[in-house]
Amino acid sequence: MMKFILIFLLFISINAKEPISPIPVKADYDLKKALLGKSLFFDTILSKDRSVSCFSCHNVYEDGGADSRDVSIGFDHRKGNIQSPTVLNARYNFVQFWNGRAKNLKEQASGPLNNPVEHNMNPQEIEKRLNKIPSYKEEFKSTYGVSYISYELVLDAIVEFEKGLTTPNSRFDKYLRGEINLTDEEVKGYKLFKHYGCITCHNGINVGSNSYQKIGTFIPYENKRKYPDRSEVTKNKIDENVFKVPTLRNISKTAPYFHDGSSKTLKEAITTMSEHNLGMAISDKDANYIISFLKTLDGETPKILNAE
Ligand code: HEC
Numbered sequence: 001m002m003k004f005i006l007i008f009l010l011f012i013s014i015n016a017k018e019p020i021s022p023i024p025v026k027a028d029y030d031l032k033k034a035l036l037g038k039s040l041f042f043d044t045i046l047s048k049d050r051s052v053s054c055f056s057c058h059n060v061y062e063d064g065g066a067d068s069r070d071v072s073i074g075f076d077h078r079k080g081n082i083q084s085p086t087v088l089n090a091r092y093n094f095v096q097f098w099n100g101r102a103k104n105l106k107e108q109a110s111g112p113l114n115n116p117v118e119h120n121m122n123p124q125e126i127e128k129r130l131n132k133i134p135s136y137k138e139e140f141k142s143t144y145g146v147s148y149i150s151y152e153l154v155l156d157a158i159v160e161f162e163k164g165l166t167t168p169n170s171r172f173d174k175y176l177r178g179e180i181n182l183t184d185e186e187v188k189g190y191k192l193f194k195h196y197g198c199i200t201c202h203n204g205i206n207v208g209s210n211s212y213q214k215i216g217t218f219i220p221y222e223n224k225r226k227y228p229d230r231s232e233v234t235k236n237k238i239d240e241n242v243f244k245v246p247t248l249r250n251i252s253k254t255a256p257y258f259h260d261g262s263s264k265t266l267k268e269a270i271t272t273m274s275e276h277n278l279g280m281a282i283s284d285k286d287a288n289y290i291i292s293f294l295k296t297l298d299g300e301t302p303k304i305l306n307a308e
């Protein structure tokens with residue numbers, strides 16, 4: 001592992017190009033479909049007892065598109081088994097879910113709708129319900145030209161909305177484009193982020209979400225409970241405690257942290273990461289610099305949230 005990190009760091013230093021790239025300022029998506037998807041995202045009609053919507057566990061207004069609870073609560077107040085990740089910028093994830101079991105957003109959206117502890121629905125029931133509502137019938141007709149609302153199109157509209165959920169123009173992206181300067185503290189934080197080696201796993205457009213890694217590469221991360229990790233997909237013991245590296249975009253807003261929601265603050269998450277994934281203790285001072293840097297990754301509110 002150490003060898004891999006060293007080679008990677010060498011690779012970065014040879015390539016003067018920054019290892020993090022800005023989010024495109026304009027997200028391409030179909031506005032009409034996305035607005036329809038937006039209605040569905042917020043509508044509890046998609047859950048069996050009409051108590052939850054996608055928004056219940058992905059607060060795109062306040063919690064950075066994630067859930068401030070350790071594990072989400074779904075249908076019939078049933079508890080989920082893992083922390084809810086953000087839906088913001090999810091279009092840039094290389095796979096979806098903590099263990100990558102969905103290869104894209106469309107495959108992903110089917111998950112919660114059919115999950116007994118989330119929406120607890122099925123495609124037939126969703127079609128039955130939506131086809132009884134004149135306003136949805138009308139909207140699907142004018143958007144897709146159909147007189148019957150199919151489950152496939154419901155997923156399509158939700159995905160189109162999610163494609164609009166991007167947060168461009170963070171201060172860090174503006175800095176990368178040479179438009180603004182960061183404060184000395186923020187620049188120092190970015191340097192430390194690279195120096196410590198955080199960048200080996202958290203890089204690219206989403207500052208993560210482009211590889212699977214273990215939590216506990218250096219010091220094992222013990223957990224009494226079993227969470228759906230990568231081994232659940234590969235059936236390989238070596239993938240225990242392996243997860244998709246989460247994005248660090250808007251990270252200041254998405255507490256609690258980690259798949260188990262065990263870190264309540266960013267400081268705690270950074271300390272755990274340094275210890276377990278880099279095998280070193282980080283000073284309070286350095287952790288604070290890194291926090292200043294991470295805050296520069298907070299982006300703009302997605303335009304689609306204010307569009308009508
Ligand atoms: C009851 C809470 C709950 C509801 C309702 C819910 N989600 Fe999620 N969502 C989660 C949790 C928990 C995960 C992580 C599950 C996992 O990885 O095993 C997740 C994962 C995701 C991801 C993957 C993000 C990533 O980084 O991998 C996306 C995208 C997403 N949800 C979108 C949606 C959409 C769209 C809906 C509505 C159709 C929805 N969610 C409804 C809790 C919820």
Ligand code: HEC
Binds near residue numbers: 217244257
């Ligand atoms: C070897 C790869 C690797 C390295 C190095 C690494 N991380 Fe991580 N990071 C991960 C993985 C994997 C997770 C998800 C762990 C989990 O939830 O079990 C994660 C999670 C996080 C989270 C929580 C994100 C969330 O949404 O819950 C933060 C914050 C974070 N890392 C910051 C850092 C910082 C700062 C450093 C450097 C001090 C660092 N990471 C180094 C792989 C890495």
